Amino acid sequence: xxxxxxxxxxxxVTPGERISLSCRxxxxxxxxxxxxxxxxxxxxxxxxxxxxxxxxxIPSRFSGSGSGTDFTLSINGVELEDLSIYxxxxxxxxxTFGAGTKLELK
Amino acid sequence: EVxxxxxxxxxxxxxxxxxxxxxxxxxxFNNYDMAWVCQAPKKGLxxxxxxxxxxxxxxxxxxxxxxxxxxxxxxxxxxYLQMDSLRSEDTATYYCASLNLGxxxxxxxxxxxxVTVSS
Numbered sequence: 001x002x003x004x005x006x007x008x009x010x011x012x013v014t015p016g017e018r019i020s021l022s023c024r025x026x027x028x029x030x031x032x033x034x035x036x037x038x039x040x041x042x043x044x045x046x047x048x049x050x051x052x053x054x055x056x057x058i059p060s061r062f063s064g065s066g067s068g069t070d071f072t073l074s075i076n077g078v079e080l081e082d083l084s085i086y087x088x089x090x091x092x093x094x095x096t097f098g099a100g101t102k103l104e105l106k
Numbered sequence: 107e108v109x110x111x112x113x114x115x116x117x118x119x120x121x122x123x124x125x126x127x128x129x130x131x132x133x134x135f136n137n138y139d140m141a142w143v144c145q146a147p148k149k150g151l152x153x154x155x156x157x158x159x160x161x162x163x164x165x166x167x168x169x170x171x172x173x174x175x176x177x178x179x180x181x182x183x184x185x186y187l188q189m190d191s192l193r194s195e196d197t198a199t200y201y202c203a204s205l206n207l208g209x210x211x212x213x214x215x216x217x218x219x220x221v222t223v224s225s
């Protein structure tokens with residue numbers, strides 16, 4: 001099974017800063033890597049598909065990059081509404097999710 | 107507007123069965139593969155099972171193989187998850203989610219339904 005390791009587990013942020021979240025796969029998943037946001041008591045929401053492709057309705061401050069085993073989700077100018085848990089998911093071999101990165105206010 | 111509405115959760119004893127449903131609307135159901143994803147309390151997301159758009163293919167995570175069955179009724183635009191031989195570790199919120207044909211990401215999600223396995 002493909003294991004996805006997300007880091008850091010928790011990130012303390014200041015509104016306005018640019019941040020990067022990491023997702024590392026135990027084997028290559030090409031670009032079959034997607035990112036989700038989950039706010040407290042809500043369902044997950046798709047943010048980025050195929051490592052770097054944008055999703056309609058998602059703010060442009062969210063972007064993704066990477067291929068193979070190393071991926072990054074970036075937020076350019078964090079806003080308070082972005083305080084959530086972020087998950088990566090691979091679809092190259094069935095489906096697995098990373099354990100998530102929680103964004104909290106510094 | 108796309109809507110996925112789960113139902114059928116609740117409290118169930120270990121070893122017993124429960125069947126979840128997910129009613130879909132706002133999109134062409136039989137053009138989408140569908141899946142169940144679960145989330146144990148205070149834990150992360152775990153994929154459970156996927157069914158192809160026409161029901162001909164199903165896939166399961168190892169821990170539920172032989173105990174859970176995913177199915178669909180395209181005439182009713184409804185997805186199901188039959189859960190047998192339930193264990194305490196199956197306690198979670200279960201989400202139904204859609205995958206556009208040929209894609210491997212979950213684009214729409216339901217609000218989730220809680221299943222608690224306890225005596």
